[in-house]
Amino acid sequence: MISKFETVPIRTKFFTKGTSILAVMAGLGILGYVYRLFFGLEAATNLSNAYPWGIWKTINVVAGVALAAAGFTTAAVADIFHRERYHVLVRPAILTAMLGYTFAVIGLIADLGRYYNIWHPIIPSMWQGDSVLFEVGMCVMMYLCVLYIEFLPTIVEHYRDGVRLPGLLSCLNSLVESLLEVCERYLIRFISLFIIAGVVLSCLHQSSLGALMLVAPTKMHPIWNTPMSPVLFLFSAIAVGFPILIFELILISRTFHRPPPIPLLSNVARYVPVLLGVYLAVRIGDLTLREVWPNVMEGTFASFAFIFEIVVGVILPIILLSRDRLRQSASWLLVGSVLVILGVIVNRVNVFLVAYRPLYAVSPYFPSIIEITVTVGLISIMILIYRFFIVRLPVLPRASQLQSASSEEPKPLATQLKGE
């Protein structure tokens, strides 16, 4: 992603009061993670034979991957459909996706019983083409590589002419520099190929995540037990792509005391009710065709969880974000996008935990303190790294440019024109 904008690091102090709190939560999360590695799943989690999948898989992996969909939706809009005005969003989107997927894998490692075998699906003799999980695993792995490649320009641009490794490592300076040069000369030239591959891989595994629970049709609550699940997962992932960016950019503007780029965000937010509307229509059509409305009205925890998921996470943001006036306010944009994000997380939890009805469950699953600590800790580390990257690396455009980003097609920079 060669940015058509001048992207600059936000040079500011890394540690503040907020980051210290995050650092504490991150530290606790690391402690919990290490505890799990040494003492095992029984000591660290509430997982059981009845509930083999907990919040690490559901929230860190499945919901994490859904929220990282910003990477491929933005790349598709800005680079494939060439809506240049959204190009400013590409780098933060790629960064989000890169961190989201990386931490999905880190969360997955905590959950795997034999985590040291995580590389097994790569080995051709162990390929298992019938398995939905195999497809998800392979696509996620390949997409992770694509994301690292897509993020390379940001790093190359920053360090190209000045690799200064500290201390003993400084003897590697010239080596790293020539490596970066090779990256710039070859990888980045073919980056379009990777961008398209990223979109294809994302469509594949975002939908396959929805197919995962289809392998348990006899143990699923009827509301979520639908062959449309892959389509619903893909549509909701696409719908949550922009809200996560709106959420991030408004939080960034608040933390760094920059004016929020309202014209750009409001422009992007217009798409959200449309995308969510399509998702809602498919969802309602599916429920109607399968005649499961009585289950929605049954008054159980599952039915309330569904109503919450749809009303708070889909219908409410459609109403909020389809109003011009509310889209001009940073606070309402924030509320709307948080609701969409919440709706997707609740949906994933519903599909994988609430809807799952094991035969011999003694008591329902609720995550242990350590499970929650690790989940929160990993998210905190992710936020800290995000902050580190936007403070140190050229991810975001200048505040003024972000402001004017959507009012018209961007003027390419003089430097970039020279290059062409």
Next chain:
Amino acid sequence: MRKDRRAFLKVSAVAAGTLAAGAAPAADYRRVDNFLQTYGVLVDTVLCVGCRKCEQACQVANGPCDRDPELLLDRSVFDTPRRPDECAYTVVNRFADPDSPNRSYWIKSQCMHCNEPACVSACIVGALTKDHRGPVVYDTWECIGCRYCFLACPFDIPAYEYANPLDPQVRKCTFCHDRFSDRGFRPACVKVCPGGALTFGARGELIDLAFIRIKQSPDRYIDRIYGQHEVGGTSWMYLTGTDFANTSLPEVIDRPISDLTETIQHGVFKSFVPPIALYGLLGLIMHSLKDTKREAGKNHDKQV
């Protein structure tokens, strides 16, 4: 010995055929012809007396956990329902018959060794495989410990060694498959069963045997073999004298669990055509829009 038994079964089958001729339409279990030669076990819960000797024998033969075999005959455990777990590959539970209050049924549960196992289809690395002789076999070395097989299993059989931090394994009934080629082989539980409730043999012959029993005493059995069609058929099959709804045998579908996911999966990846087509389409869009946008951009620049 096995020869004798199989001969017996065959004779019985012929006898049954003569008996049943004309009385009932031919059973349609031949639908799944592929799985009549695989081995299976018929669990006749009408003959089971709940002695728990099968649990004990399994523990002695395979038991991964140190448990006093004597304690395994204690019948007080029937007060609370149990499930197979990492220390017990098979457990017996008692169920009251709502129609006759004095009658109890004991249901032995263990891996059903499905004909088309959902766990095998779900496993990300192929650590679970279906042996052509019948057993569903687990390979510790390949397993990554994702526990997706737990979600897939319609009978909730696999159990995990959660307490083991470094080398946890998925545990379930092995069908004693490591001794399958022994002469006169029968699984440990079948060998020990004193009441004749467990019969080991070729699946097709077991189905014949089951129908003989149903025909011979229609008052004692309900006219259905659990496992004949359930999830595409299972190696372990059950006869009861009460509706299956009164037992722990779950209501499942008749087609293999993995049908739907494999249809979707193979549809999407049919010779990789859909992903490649999508790639091509996006490439085309990217390329064609690029030119128009660039033109527009140039004009825009000129105007400025």
